[in-house]
Amino acid sequence: MKIxxxxxxxxxxxxxxCLAELGNQVxxxxxxxxxISLLNAAQLPxxxxGLQELMSRNRAAGRIQFTTGMADGVExxxxxxxxxxxxxxxxxxxDLQYVLAVARQIGRNIKxxxxxxxxxxxPVGTAYRVQAAIATELSKxxxxxxxxxxxxxxxxxxxxAAIEDFMHPDRIVIGVDQGNNYAATHQLIEQLYSSFNRHHARTIWMDVRSAELTKYAANAMLATRISFMNEIANLSDLLGADIDCVRRGIGADKRIGHDFLYxxxxxxxxxxxxxxxALIQTALDCGSQLKVVSAVEQVNDLQKKIMVDRILDYFGNDLTGLKFGVWGLAFKPNTDDMREAPSLVIIQALLLLGAQVCAFDPLAGNEALDALSCELIDSPEALANFELADCASEAIEDADALLLVTEWKTFHHPDFALIKSLLKRPLILDGRNLYDPKMLEEMGIAYQGFGRRNSLALSFSNTKNTPQDMLETT
Ligand SMILES: NC(=O)c1ccc[n+]([C@@H]2O[C@H](COP(=O)([O-])OP(=O)(O)OC[C@H]3O[C@@H](n4cnc5c(N)ncnc54)[C@H](O)[C@@H]3O)[C@@H](O)[C@H]2O)c1
Incomplete structure (x- = not known):
């Protein structure tokens, strides 16, 4: 098929x-x-x-091409x-400006x-706006x-995990309204996705509005699980419970499952x-309120700041002269995407409080620097205190604490003795609950995770404790 x-x-x-891999001309x-120049030079933006290999294979097979020419694309x-x-x-x-601009270009070129x-x-209703934009151009x-x-x-x-997800989807949601072109459209799209339906039907057909809402509902549900667990973790800290035990305990319930509970x-x-x-705003536009989703968002905004609050509890409000080593910048492992990454909130706050930050990420360093440069455009002196390290150990050399922010595999089993020797103070703030608090305490490394029983108590606020003092308070 030509796509x-x-x-x-x-x-x-x-x-x-992925569609080229299935034999389509894309x-x-x-x-x-x-x-487009990068892509035509066999590089990825x-x-x-797995994407580089996928692209190379399909380019070599003549199944994929890249262009800026919308007329060619529509043709x-x-x-x-x-x-x-x-x-x-x-x-x-x-913001639908990009979607609607594409719709207009389609309308100008369709034959x-x-x-x-x-x-x-x-948002729900956008397909109708795209339809109207194309029709307007056609009528012109x-x-x-x-x-x-x-x-x-x-x-x-x-x-x-995008290629795996695309090639082995749980479901393919398709929203089409009954109309003149329904039969032709249904046939074409069933043919397009037939490879995915061979084992069992993965295409779920519904009306357009329901399909548009399904996407937002899915993301809101997943975000809800994360914010819910973050609240339970914060409560675990107060109660002396261990969120990791709670996570395993509830995840084993088939009705709940293990995913998105970290x-x-x-x-x-x-x-x-x-x-x-966007979903919250959609509801407001209908004169309604999504109370659960609004709370999910508020909890997440607060959660991104907790690591900084803990640093302030420990070091006091003036971080001048202190240095923090950050491991992980991308919003999650295996991507260079920095959009709305928690690391940006944490690093920006530390820099504005006078600290120095040295960070290492296996992939997203330059993207992070670009993003921070935009955020701190009015505070060049704060930005000057940020540097990228070439490796994980360089980031923590002489630092007052290690902040683990993104759980890249390379950070899973570090040499803790080396970490202790490199840090000025043996303190790890673990933003992903990756490390074993008990083992670190036994090694004399102060540790703070999220909702872990062996985390450091937070009752030492406003004192310049040493990590040893902190260990003794727990
Ligand atoms: N990134 C994800 O994980 C993900 C997952 C599911 C759904 N989505 C949704 O998919 C959409 C795309 O997300 P993304 O992360 O791939 O975005 P992106 O920013 O990575 O890519 C968008 C691309 O569109 C191009 N573009 C913008 N206007 C154009 C125009 N008029 N003509 C041609 N090209 C144009 C941009 O140059 C850019 O390369 C978003 O609506 C997003 O919410 C994203």
Whole structure:
């Protein structure tokens, strides 16, 4: 099948590569000429495990091409995917300018019947707006035939495991309304996704509005699990319980399951924060309120700041002259995506309080530096105290504490004796509950996780304790 993907980002490139892998002829269009030149030079503008190999293989087989030419893209595909960004606007609602710009371009160039598939995460009703935008452009060209159908096909992949998720989806949600083109559209899309239905049917057909809402509901549900566990972890700290035991205890219940139950520095990324905000705003636009989702967002905002609060409890409010070594910057492992990463909130706060920060991330260092430079544009003196390390040990040399923020595999089993010898004070703040508190305490390393029984008590506020003092208070 001939397929066009508009948007060569995390979703567009993975969709393009995977559909080419299944034998389709894919054209990927992006209006960022720099991205397209990189792609045409066999490089990727993003990191996603396995994507480079997937692209190389399919480029070599002549099944994938990249262009900035929207006219060529519209001409090429029987099915045209829209996979452009839908960032948050000031009020939290989704900014549809990129989606609607693509719709207009499709309308200007369409010559034969196309199914336009909206893969971007968009508020309920957007497919109708895309439909109207295309129809308006067609009517300007004097065309009144129903040359297209707009459907919703939200994407559920996770960055870091995107190819696996795309190739082995739990489900493929397709929203199409009954209309003139229903039969042709149904047939084309069933054919497109037939490889995924061979073992059992994974396509779930529904109306457009329900499909659009399904995506937001899924992300809000997952975000809810994380914020819920973070609240229980904070309570565990107060009660002397261990969140890891609680997690295993509740996750074993089949009705609950083990996924998305990890406490830590809160969720970030390109989806959960903006999608929960957009859903809250959608409800407000309908004169309603989503109380649970609003609470989920508030808990997450607070959670991102807890690590800094703990540092202030320990070191006092003036962090001048102190240095913190940060391990992990990306919003999660196996990606270079820094969008709404908790590390940005933590590092920015530390820098503004006068601290020095030296950070190491296996992939996202430069992206983090770009993001921090934007956030701290008005505080160049604070930004000057941030540096990137070339390796994990360099980041913590002579630091007053190690802050583990992203749980990259390379941080799972570090040499703790080396860490102790490199740090000025043997203190680890573990934002992902990765390490064993008891073992660290036995090694004389003070440790603070989220909701771990052996965490340091927080009753030592406003004192310049040594880690040894802290160990003795617990
Ligand atoms: N990233 C994820 O994990 C993920 C998962 C599921 C769904 N989504 C949703 O998918 C959508 C895309 O997300 P992403 O992370 O891939 O975004 P992205 O920012 O990585 O990529 C978007 C791409 O669209 C391009 N673009 C913008 N306007 C264009 C235009 N008029 N013509 C051609 N190209 C244009 C941009 O240059 C960019 O390369 C969003 O709605 C997002 O919420 C993302």
């Amino acid at each position: 066009t993907i508009v948007g060569a980002g995390y979703v567009g490139l993975v969709t393009a590569g 054209m990927c269009v992006d209006n960022d000429a720099k991205k 993003i990191y996603e495990p 090429h595909g029987e099915v045209i995917f829209i996979a452009v960004g839908t960032p948050s606007q000031e009020d939290g609602s989704a 034969s019947f196309k199914v336009v598939v909206n893969k971007s995460t968009v 060209r004097g065309i009144s035939e129903p040359l297209f159908e707009v459907i919703s096909n939200p994407e559920f992949l996770k960055e870091g 406490a830590g520095t809160g969720y970030g990324g390109s989806c959960f924060p903006k999608d929960t905000r």
